[in-house]
Amino acid sequence: MQTPSPPGPRDGRRWKIAVMGAGAVGCYYGGMLARAGHEVVLIGRPEHVQAIEREGLRLETRAFDERVRLAASTEASAVQGAHLVLFCVKSTDTEAAGEQMKRSLAPDALLLSLQNGVDNADRLRAVVTQEVAAAVVYVATEMAGPGHVRHHGRGELVIEPSSTGAAVAQMLAGAGVPTEISDNVRGSLWAKLVLNCAYNALSAVSQLPYGRLVQGDGVEAVMHDVVAECLAVARADGVQVPGEVAVAVRRIAETMPAQYSSTAQDLARGKRTEIDHLNGLVVRRGEALGVPTPANRVLYTLVKLIEGKQASA
Known part of the structure; x- marks a missing residue:
């Protein structure tokens, strides 16, 4: 006798959801969905899996x-x-993680890419045959x-x-x-990439949270230069970046100090960064499109130097 399959995603009831890459983002969204009564499995590192199996996921908000x-x-x-896979691995692991899971995916599963960067959904589509949708994550x-x-x-999410x-x-x-559905997710x-470029490397190099970071001497000017370069590259690439970017940059430090x-x-x-x-x-x-990006290049180089130092230690 066959076991009945769980309710499908169109019946308005319980979804079966997998989170591929159960780090901070994956655990948060997976935890919220499980808390709402959906059947969720988190796929992650052994130390997290063992703790969750023993005591459940601690979701602190x-x-x-x-x-x-x-x-x-x-x-x-x-x-x-x-029915739904929240794909939350690091951008550096997109293809490898896609290869690892593709033989186990349901044919009609939707893969939602909750990753930093702008090209992960396209890279994942090159690996799997299931439908892939990109998402912008603000958390x-x-x-x-x-x-x-x-x-x-x-x-x-967008x-x-x-x-x-x-x-x-x-x-x-x-x-x-x-959650909002948008025709301009690219x-x-x-827009999210611009925010990440403005904050991520500076926070990494200084090891400061956003609220303290923006108070540093010269930080506002550096962020301005980074953002201007990003927007110039986006325009040259035919991308329409929505919203008031300068306001969004300031709001990050205000809402996530x-x-x-x-x-x-x-x-x-x-760990290796993104x-x-x-x-x-x-x-x-910028190099491909003939747009200079000196501020972004310096921040990129500094983070890579720290990565290299740690790797050789």
Whole structure:
């Protein structure tokens, strides 16, 4: 006798969701979805998986601090049967993670790329046959310990249209994750890239949170130069960046004053960063398009020097 399959994503009930790359971002969104009653499996590092299996995921936010019970695995094959896969691995691991999980994906699964950078969805599409949609993530989180995610602020998503996009957005909103569907996700990804380029490397090099970082001598001028270069490259690349970027840059420090960039967190833990897909991407696109990017090049080079120093220590 066959076991009935779980409800599908179009019936308005319980979704089966896998989170590929259960770091701070993946754990936050996976935890919120599990808390809302969906069947979630987190796929991540052994120390986090073991802690979650023992005690559940500790989800610490400004509004609540709870232990959320959900499944966890170190194996990419745990994506099997999922209606939705939140793809949250580092940009440097996109192709490798796609290869690891592609044989276990359901044919009709939707893969939602919740990653930094502007080209991850395209790179993932080159590996898997399932539908892939890009998402822009605005959230401040950190892993405060094994199986413990701490949320500092925000949490909204902007996602690309897809065959199940409306249902996905409704489901996420029902779990406390504000979600907007946009026809200009490429522009929104570049808007997020500009913010990352302005803050990530400076926070990493200084090991300062955003609120203290922006008070440093000369920081405002450096950020202005970085942002101007990013926007010049985007224009040359035919990208329409939405919103008032200067206002958005200022708002980051105001809304996330205690947040360290993901690049800063990676360097503090001796891990490889995503700088190649942030300031490094702007430098490469600038070179290809004939747009000078000296401020981005300096920040990229400084982070790479620190990475190299740590790797050889």
